[in-house]
Amino acid sequence: MKLAIFDIDGTLTATSKVDESCYARAFQDEFGIDLRDFDYSAVQHFTDSGIMDQIFLEERGRKPNTSEITAVQRCFIHLLKDAFGRDPEQFRPLHGAVEMLAQLQKSGEWAIAFATGCWQQSAHLKLDSAGFDWQGLPLAHSDATPDRQDICRTAIGLAEQTWQAQFDKKVYIGDGLWDLRTANALGLGFIGIDFENHHASLAEAGADTIIGDYRDYTHFAALLNAA
Numbered sequence: 001m002k003l004a005i006f007d008i009d010g011t012l013t014a015t016s017k018v019d020e021s022c023y024a025r026a027f028q029d030e031f032g033i034d035l036r037d038f039d040y041s042a043v044q045h046f047t048d049s050g051i052m053d054q055i056f057l058e059e060r061g062r063k064p065n066t067s068e069i070t071a072v073q074r075c076f077i078h079l080l081k082d083a084f085g086r087d088p089e090q091f092r093p094l095h096g097a098v099e100m101l102a103q104l105q106k107s108g109e110w111a112i113a114f115a116t117g118c119w120q121q122s123a124h125l126k127l128d129s130a131g132f133d134w135q136g137l138p139l140a141h142s143d144a145t146p147d148r149q150d151i152c153r154t155a156i157g158l159a160e161q162t163w164q165a166q167f168d169k170k171v172y173i174g175d176g177l178w179d180l181r182t183a184n185a186l187g188l189g190f191i192g193i194d195f196e197n198h199h200a201s202l203a204e205a206g207a208d209t210i211i212g213d214y215r216d217y218t219h220f221a222a223l224l225n226a227a
């Protein structure tokens with residue numbers, strides 16, 4: 001059996017923009033912190049919890065405590081739900097993604113897991129909003145760790161438990177440079193996703209397989225096998 005590990009934002013769902021704006025707004029609403037001039041390049045771990053750590057280190061000189069994390073998560077989820085109510089299109093799946101995931105599940109050849117830099121509730125909300133049938137599949141998120149490699153290792157561990165198997169092949173599917181770096185660090189195959197056609201950086205960073213959507217399932221399955 002083989003394992004396909006999917007990132008979520010920008011990989012399965014076209015949610016990167018609404019995610020960024022609601023995330024920034026949650027810090028404004030909850031703590032009065034304006035992120036317009038925030039230097040994201042200084043962030044060590046580009047995940048919901050990793051960015052929050054960096055914001056608090058810069059703004060308060062310390063990491064956030066549990067109640068601050070809970071407060072900003074609650075506000076963030078509320079803003080995401082509100083945005084979905086106003087414009088569900090902001091939470092659309094990438095073309096063919098819902099069908100691809102269903103078909104991959106049925107293939108019997110591939111197990112599926114999710115490894116996302118999102119907080120857990122945000123990940124669930126996006127997969128539900130975009131119409132994915134994902135319940136019961138292993139999902140690792142950034143609640144417990146800001147480090148994407150740890151998140152990915154957790155996803156693999158959860159998948160091994162779920163399928164009671166060691167996988168012959170593991171492929172990570174993601175849209176970020178951090179996804180490529182994680183795949184390389186952990187020795188996983190990689191498929192880059194670039195649905196808006198702007199991440200020339202993935203190719204520059206050495207990703208040799210990049211696709212824009214999942215409309216051609218046969219092609220995607222062939223890429224997975226070759227990755």
Ligand SMILES: [Mg+2]
Pocket residue numbers: 007008009010011174175176
């Ligand atoms: Mg992403």
